[in-house]
Amino acid sequence: MNLVSEGDDETLIRIMSEDTIWYCGQCMSCKPRCPRGNIPGVVIQILRMISQKNGYFIHSAMGRQQLAVKRSIGHNILETGYCIHPTRVNPDLHPEQGPVWEWMSDNAPEVYGRFDKNYDASGPGLLRRISPESLEELDRIFEVTGCKNLWETLETESEKQIDGKFAKYD
Amino acid sequence: MTKYWKDYQKEIAEDEFFYVRSCIRQNFFPGAENLFIDILRNKLGKAIFEDADHTTCTGIGYHSDIVPLETIMTVVARQFALMKERGYKNMIVSCVTSFGIYSEILDLWKHDPALKSKIEGYLKEATGRTFEEPGNMVHASDILYKFRQEIAAQARYRLVNHETGQPLKVVDHIGCHYAKTFPERGVGGAEFPQVLTGLIRAWGGETVDYPERRHCCGFGFRQYILQPSRGYSISHSRTKLESMKPYEPDLIVANCPGCSMFLDRWQYTLEETDGSVYGPANEKIPVLTHEELAGLVLGYDPWEIGLQTHQVPVEGLLEKMGIPYDPEKKYTDRSGRVIGHPEKIHNSICHESR
């Protein structure tokens, strides 16, 4: 925080090109503590956004992971209307979820169907299928508010290699 | 201006609710939200409406920085628009992260009306809709808090060990985004939230005050989403679990779907990693959501409200509370047909039913 409030542009660009800003977990526990009413978690949010819009993120291993976030959570949102969906939390990539999740994922229609007949169907209810019209509206919101732009930047910037330094992360 | 926890008593509407669901809760606690709706409609006699057209608030994307503020504001404005179109004013939010975001957005609009106008423009352009801010906006756990005595009056079971008569020791975990950013929006504020403690006490249990009570579960959004940084996420849950262990809690209750999931799943992962177990008698600690807690107290069947979707088995808790359950019905579909067992749990079930 000290560097952010007192650093020159060069320092800020350096910070935005390093891993550190990506460590924050956005829990906002800092908010009720600051005696001067600042919210460091929000400062980090803003730095992350600038880092992505200006392509600084590709210089750090953790920054480069944003592409993976975009391709998972981002695509989930526009394709299903949910940030996460049972069909998209693959137990092989989530061994930490344990055997119960594997069972739920393998038998999703039966497991979820037990609690709501409307699972993956139209109408209200548990994990109902979001209508094409609603998905269309979401898509337009993402277009109009600049999120699509951000995503394009994430894709194009991430194609750049930095001396092959991060090949193993991409 | 200056308040302390006893002063934070927020306004919670009485009836006529518009309900928005949570991505994480639907995925990992699939019985909980329908249970909540059922309690409101059939036990408390309230009107609660769910619009088929509402979507994710995009909160996980926002807090992992791939969704800009203007975008999430417009998505939330769309939910407000749906509420207005259906003629509702009182909003119940199922997800704590969403609740935090809704609170943040309303606060930002209050301080910056030009920003709100900008979002009105975006929503109109993208969807043709117009919106109004909710008259009352609360988290689902606030509703159970408000009606906790009504639920207690209908309770079939209490948070009491039915053999010893001792109250169960319950850890309450409040999602960070419930009140840390806006203490005035949480019952009891940020430091000593009363929202779950109120339920626990009203239903016969005893709250455990352990040192890391206010610590984050460790979700960290991108930190969990990205496999290499999941160590960050689990280490925070471990900090909490280690801190609560000496108190031998019977149960953990959380109002945030993410926290509930992590405190449940990470107990499995930690046991697999180094054998650590944090509950009494070398057992893991069952984790319930606030809806599930209410459901058990009200006498719903454990398997009909989804307790089989928890990684930590709940049978020990059911036995302590004296709640009967049928092991044969745990892993069945709607028609009662067995749909296979989770791999590792299989053995223990056979063992129990023998």
Place this chain on the structure above:
Amino acid sequence: MNPDKQSVGKRNTVAVIGAGPAGLSAASALAALDFEVHLFEKESREGGKLNQYHQLFPARESASEVMGELLISVDKENIIRHLGLGVNSIKPSDGGWAVHHGDGEPIRSDAVIVATGFDFFDARLKEEFGYGIYSRVITSVDLEKKLNEGRETLLHKGTDPAAIAFVHCVGSRDEQVGVSYCSRLCCITGIKQAIEMKELFPETKVYNFYIDMRAFGTGYEELYRKAQEQYGVRFIRGRVSEASEDAECRIRLKAEDTLMSRPLKVSVDWLVLLVGMRPGCSPVQTDQSFLGSDNPLTGNALPGMPGVYSAGCCSGPMSIPESVASGRSAAFQVIDHLNSKQ
């Protein structure tokens, strides 16, 4: 001095509201100059907050002895003490002021000195420290009381405490509780109390968590150094972020050592909150702030109230010698004011 000008005194009456160190000093000075003084004190005895202290920084005089000294100074026939009698309001009257109190006719006075003091910050408002919830979290005021009562009140389950921590700036310099200013005296109070703890319990670890050390008064910095060097008190730059109780009823603290740039945790038997000073309640109060002045650099005349002066902590945080000086200064401003009216 022109003997004709020596006309104020005997035939003038001055009301002093509040009998803490500032009020007592003002009354004593005015009485020595032959005024008739009405000294109002809402509590049943004189002394104000001084009665709650054990020893005074930096030289560690006994608070009760200093109190005795102040009481002797007001033991004069022309000081009429109204103990247990609060003042409700003062209103302009016949070129002077009518002092309306809780018992009978208002008293007419030519000038008024407001010395109503301060309140301690309500530590419950800093919720993260758990004051009022955890029994081993106390304030610096509570600690003074314990020091007066004796060593045994500071034991934990019958044994010496293993560790004690002080938190500076509780209710000072903190937007979260709407206090922007520095209360000035808490740093030195923390230093003094840390030394007292080390004297009672030499083996106990004593930590002071501070944001900035502000040891501004004569002898304060020297005491700070003594605490570090001679007593081994550890000063850690960083605010305590959170306190919670563990299974043994000890208090667990989280902080950041900002000079090491590392988070830190420690368990203590006592957590002492160095509570700041808040504006008190006075009959001339218009808002919840310390009383302002028309001439803040050269005097303390209350704005728009000719002949009314503030003294002591009702105008801002002050030490005892500063309060005493401020009381005497107000007395001389009364003389100037009455002379100028002649």
Place this chain on the structure above:
Amino acid sequence: MKNRFGFEIQDNRQIDLDLADDRVNDEVSAIIRAWRSCLKCGNCAAVCPEGEGVYKLDLSAFLDLSAFQKLTGLDKCYLCGKCQLVCPRGIPTRFVIMQVINYMKEYGKAV
């Protein structure tokens, strides 16, 4: 090391004062009491020709043994004494460094 779940659980960076091994600290402070009065003003670090070692030492009144072991610059001290000239508390910093090195040999074996 990644576990079978594909990530590493790292140790907490938090200093735990309850578990701190203060032996070096206590021994050196007992000989040179003035060390405890360090204000952490950084004067010593600013003039240090070596650059890093002393800077870290000026904070070290709170370091425990494990933290001392991580101080890599200490053995590079020229013992030139410049730091001592500028110390506002008059701490014999040169002597402190020599003593810390000595006690680290005894307790820490790292320097």
